[in-house]
Each structure stands twice: as C-alpha cells, then as structure tokens.
Amino acid sequence: MSLLIQDASSALIFSDLDGTLLDHHSYSYEAALSTLQTLAKMNVPVILNTSKTAAEVKVIHKELGLATPFIIENGAAIYMPKNAFAAKPKEAIWQDGYWVKTFASKRSHWLGIVAKLKERFAGQFEGFSNMSLERISEVTGLSNTDAAAAAKRLYGEPVLWTGTDANKTLFIEEARKLGAFPLVGGRFIHICGDSNKGKALTWLSKEYARQRVNKGLTTKLSTIALGDGNNDIAMLEAATIAVRIKSPVNPPPPLTRQDGVYTSTQYGPSGWRESIENIIPELKNNNTNTGHGHG
Numbered sequence: 001m002s003l004l005i006q007d008a009s010s011a012l013i014f015s016d017l018d019g020t021l022l023d024h025h026s027y028s029y030e031a032a033l034s035t036l037q038t039l040a041k042m043n044v045p046v047i048l049n050t051s052k053t054a055a056e057v058k059v060i061h062k063e064l065g066l067a068t069p070f071i072i073e074n075g076a077a078i079y080m081p082k083n084a085f086a087a088k089p090k091e092a093i094w095q096d097g098y099w100v101k102t103f104a105s106k107r108s109h110w111l112g113i114v115a116k117l118k119e120r121f122a123g124q125f126e127g128f129s130n131m132s133l134e135r136i137s138e139v140t141g142l143s144n145t146d147a148a149a150a151a152k153r154l155y156g157e158p159v160l161w162t163g164t165d166a167n168k169t170l171f172i173e174e175a176r177k178l179g180a181f182p183l184v185g186g187r188f189i190h191i192c193g194d195s196n197k198g199k200a201l202t203w204l205s206k207e208y209a210r211q212r213v214n215k216g217l218t219t220k221l222s223t224i225a226l227g228d229g230n231n232d233i234a235m236l237e238a239a240t241i242a243v244r245i246k247s248p249v250n251p252p253p254p255l256t257r258q259d260g261v262y263t264s265t266q267y268g269p270s271g272w273r274e275s276i277e278n279i280i281p282e283l284k285n286n287n288t289n290t291g292h293g294h295g
Contacts, residue, residue, distance in 0.1 A: 003279055010219045012047060012224070013039065016232050035272070049075070053150060054073075055148075059149065074192060080099040084099075103195035105155070107154055110191045114159065126139075158185070158191075159188060185229050205221060224240065226276075228253070236255055236261075241279060242257065
C-alpha cells in the first residue's frame, strides 16, 4: 500500500492528542499549527480522537479553530457540531449543542466496577473520581482549570496504577472478568466499555461517506490515523494509513497490520507535521507558511 495520498479532498485525519498533536510534556501544539491551518484551507477534516473528556476537547477544539466532529474518552462518544454535516447524522441525538452518538455506558456503571476492584487491590491504584483537583494536576501536569475539565468524565474511569507490574496484569484481568474492557493509555488504565477509537473512526468515516453520497460525491475516502499509545491501536488498525508518532516515554504501539504503516522520526506535534506532510504531498505545495514552529 502506498503511503501517499494525492487527493487530499478525499482524506479524513483522525488524531490522538496527548503525545501526538500535543507535546507529551508541555501539551503544546505549536509545531503542528501551520500544517493544521493549511489543512483547514484545503478543507481536509482533522478529527480529534482522544481519551480526554468533552469538556477538555471543546476548549482545545476552539483553540485550534476546528469545526469538525471529535471523539472523546477513547471512542465512548462522538460529538458533531451542528454544521459539521448538511443532514442529521444517523443514530445521533441532540445534546449540549452537538449531535452526539454514544457507544458506551455512563460513568456510574464503571465506578461500580472500580469499587469492586478496590476490595482486592486496595492501596494499589488511585481513581480519578477520588483525586482532588490538585492531585489530578500533579499526576497529569495539567493546570487546575484543565484538571477540572479532565475530571468531568461521562463514560469511564481512569485509574493511576501504583502497584507492581505483576499485580497490574492481575488487575486488568480482574477488570475484564467484571465486564470492563480496560485500555492502557500513556498515563492511566481506563476502566471502560467495549468502545474504542477504532470503532468510532469506522462509524464516523461511514457517516462522512453517507453525507458525501447525499451531495453526489462518490470518491472513496481515505483515513489517516495518528497516535502514540496502546489505546490508539484500534484506531491505527482501522485506518487506511496508520501513523505511529514517536514518544519520549513509550515504544511505538505494536500493530498487527504490516501495510500502510508510517512511524515518525520526530516526537509529538513535530512528528505529526512531518508525517502528514510526507503522506499528503499537496500540503508542501499549498503550505505557504514556511515558518514552522518548533514547540
């Protein structure tokens, strides 16, 4: 499979945030900003696909000037701005100013499972729901304001593991027995349902295709997914082209697929820019802003 997309008008870009579009340590997206701006001019949708909450993503979405759908809490729900599509998205409900398609049970269900896990693994993990905002800030590096947004989870519970690696494996096995589908992210184990970034990517790609057919456009869509952690694997496996962003803390996520895989040589948003510009050659021709940031 070629790792080049010549027709950017038929591309959808799905991007993780932490460690991918945002620097792992500073949370800066500066290095990717000029590329994002050029993609916007070319009408190439950039869809955030993250473990972050809706409250967090709404802020970043606005900062980046995006008007596209976004996927929250590891594929638990897709939020679609009113004008993202010409027609009402299939199976979506109107909620908080967005069309929302959900794939997971509410947070209260997963908190019940976490309570059962505490009985066996007491003192070996901390749940987000039991952390103060100061503690969330400490373990994530987020400001108190951003930590408050991170605490507004709707569909799952992140836990910070503090026990041994052997017990971590047992914890994940026990969570599965209780009906959860644990996802191991860059910092947390997410106790959540059988939703993931890949299923959300597939559903939203089909919705884009359906809306395009309604407009008389039948060009096949190509999907580019970018991520740096194990919770990105489902998304990377589902996309036409998988981009593994180099991480300062984790090895590249292991993939079953062999074709259509690109691994960046640079970290975070610099690797994001490098990868997108190599995959969509049109970008280099269209990008008149040569003053790339290095944040």
